[in-house]
Amino acid sequence: MHWKIIITAAAATHGVHAAATLRFSCSQLVVERLDPLVNPGLNPSPHLHQVVGGNAFNVSMDPSVHDLPTTATCTSCTPTEDFSNYWTAVLFFRAKNGTFHRVNTFGNELGFTQATGGQTVYYLTTGNAKVTAFKPGFRMTVGDPSFRTAAELNAKYKYMDYTCLQSSMTRGGATTNFPNKPCPAGIMVSIRFPTCWDGKNLDSPDHQSHVAYPQGNSCPSTHPVTVPQLFYETYWDTRPFNDKSQWPTDGSQPFVWSFGDKTGYGIHGDYVFGWKGDALQKAMDTNCNSDLFANKINCNVLKTQSLADANKCTKTTQVAENLDGWMKELPGGMAVM
Template identity: 55%
Template sequence: MHYSYLLTLALIAPTHALIRFGCSQLVVDRIDPLVNPAQAPSPHLHQIIGGNSLKPDMEFGKHDLPSRSTCTTCQPSDDFSNYWTAALYFRARNGTYKRVPQKGNVGFEGQKGGMTVYYMQNQLADFQQRAKVTAFKPGFRMLIGNPTASTKAEADKYRQVTYTCLQDMNTRFPETKDFPKAPCPAGIMANLRFPTCWDGKNLDSVDHMSHMAYPNGDFERQSPCPASHPVRVPQILYEVIFETKAFNNRNDWPTDGSQPFVWSFGDRTGFGSHGDYVFGWKDDSLQKIMDEPCYVNCRTMKTQSMDAMNRCSVGAVVKEEVEGCKFSTLSPNVVQILTENRDPRASRSS
């Protein structure tokens, strides 16, 4: 389904809140405030967007992102949340590795890397968007996906974590659970859709997932939430577009015919895709948007310019080379994780 088609249909029917916006890159760093707080370096590299109050130890319940941030890389100027995924690398047949950069989505072509974020009341193609949702509360955190997943069965536990091989920038289907097996002309898009049912009590949980649940059935069919998690919250969707243009030459791909991409935690299958979220909207700004009958462009959503988004950044806490294309120029720790095809952790991490 094409984005232009979505907008055309949206114009012919009254709608409720679905917002879509771009966020530029804040930093690429080996920190993970959610799963490995205060640990720098964390087990693997992440690409992070959002408010600049980000730090390795964002103490639960005490780190108020809106009050501590002075800028955000996201288009909504009231959104100081932090969103992140692992970084992606290309491994060539000559033994070199290079980080695959991100690029802006349709409508955000001037954006500096980062990703696109959606908040939805119903599924993306539902232009009525009439389900009432409760916005997240200060201190709320969650993640989706499992970096230790190495099979489709393991990845299928997370229903809506997929990839799209972009033939052009409007391609949205088909979606796969593993990395594309052939070059993607316009890039690889990682899609991460978070669960939509909250227990209504806990802002976080030990595994950062148990306080959330999927509906009893399909989100796409507006199925009800389970009794254990009765509060319907917005569905968050990340679209992360990795610019693979420089890596689409088959002569650079491994000689054994395998696909050449590897997550920064060592996964070469793609089944370990995952994303992290820390809520940081100012005051009740998100709830007001979700209550407004609007689609993409909402009157109550304050926005900032692309230049302001691109100017906001923070320096990396872990000082190591992550952009090199040869072992000699990459951090030894980064090389170890990439080449050993595993994430060196004793327990699950993100």
């Protein structure tokens, strides 16, 4: 079975047909309480994030003065021309005694086992429309950390889900809430972004209004430009917490996002574009694809590095707090609700 076939089947499930299937690993860059999109300049931000990509990530990242390809000196992603930053909230285990322990990420077992955590990033072309790569300064978010019900999530966002991994090959049975049973191979979280852009604004006040989901197979007239389908797969190593004797005594599932969400419906992701020059556009135009069981991008227009080299790109945390071991509360004192 080839990865391109798997991707195409997955895309067809969501009503699209993939052409370019660019898939690669981004190792863990840093875990800390900064959010230059939602809380620019605030150190620390209210809740904890796990970040991958270029090492120019910082507390503000003002697009008028912050050019990622020229300010970053390395990237934790395997394409060496990608200095973008990709980040999500951090998963925690809450034991029945009320204490919390951070859950680590681990390398996707379909080809990226040597990565030091982080996530798998995808850029896909869909349908027959010309795909326009994101522009310098582009940024967006998807999801809403305030959501706590399936109705809220399903009414506004598509394709944000959890897969309880029975093995590394599990790709069925996704849910929009946290799995309610131990997952033998961990939990995979998938976050997909909209694929239509208004063609004018690199950002918007809510970081979302300048993009939209397609209507059927076409972009709406308000957002006529088709951009790559960007999505993240993050493998969370929940395996050390599969002992149900440590789970809450009321039988509820024990995982909580770093912003206090115990339902899973507040799932969200952040993105700041940082590809060098026209590298991403070339990759989309030439329909680049990736092998399933190897860290190999089949794309003669992109330069890549090994997972070992990607692992070397890290940042020292700017927020002084202990994120290891058992904690009495979530970082920042976020309430669980």
